[in-house]
Amino acid sequence: MTATRTRPILIAPSILAADFAAFGAECAAICDQGADWVHVDVMDGHFVPNLTFGPATCAAIRPHIRGVMDVHLMIAPVDPYIDAFARAGADIISAHVEAGPHIHRTLQAIRSAGARAGVAINPGTPVEAIANLLDMVDVVNVMTVNPGFGGQSLIHSQLAKVRAIAAMIGDRPIHIQIDGGVTLDTAPLVVAAGADVLVAGSAIFKGGSPANPAPYGANIRALRAAGEAAR
Ligand code: DX5
Ligand code: ZN
Secondary structure, eight states: OOGGGGSOOEEEEBGGGSOGGGHHHHHHHHHHTTOSEEEEEEEBSSSSSOBOOOHHHHHHHGGGOOSEEEEEEEOSSOGGGHHHHHHTTOSEEEEEGGGOTTHHHHHHHHHHTTSEEEEEEOTTSOGGGGGGGGGGOSEEEEESSOSSOSSOOOOTTHHHHHHHHHHHHTTSSOEEEEESSOOTTTHHHHHHHTOOEEEESHHHHTTOOSSSOHHHHHHHHHHHHHHHTTO
């Protein structure tokens, strides 16, 4: 059994699916309802065909997040912004291996800024691209959709990649995070392949609101149970 497969399942709601006009209340609500990490999708309209928010928004929501702020950078270049996201209170900063030629230096800079480092990998990128980086990361984010939007369907061909990454990691204390298309149906599949952190936007924020957060809690508990059932 590799270390990854015995770790508790962590649920990381993606606020990309939250009410942008109520980010603070949304973050507090999902934390109260059992979220382990809060996943923050930063998009620059260049690396991905969508635009979201930057360090100022991260700093504004930080006081409302009880626990881990997990910042997923879908931007290129990355290095000029690392210190700003670390100062904004990011606990984890993930950069894409495809974002530039110097990912090794980027991961060094993330750790030097005092954050945990993650490397994200797009569906079209082979696992070999991260083979030499595993001693520098705390998280591997396996994109199971092409990044840029929520509400997409999970790309099942990525399950083989998750298994390969779990084998590459072995017993090292590195989280395997799945990002995109995680639902009650796909959660058991990705956990069985070796994942321990489940990012979910549409599957968690559906049916609830800061004024009525109970559906968030029910969605989080159901997703965690679906994952644990695969163990
Ligand atoms: C997509 C983002 C994901 C997305 C997940 O580029 O990285 O975090 O918000 O949303 P769902 O769970 O709806 O696929
Ligand atoms: Zn993400």
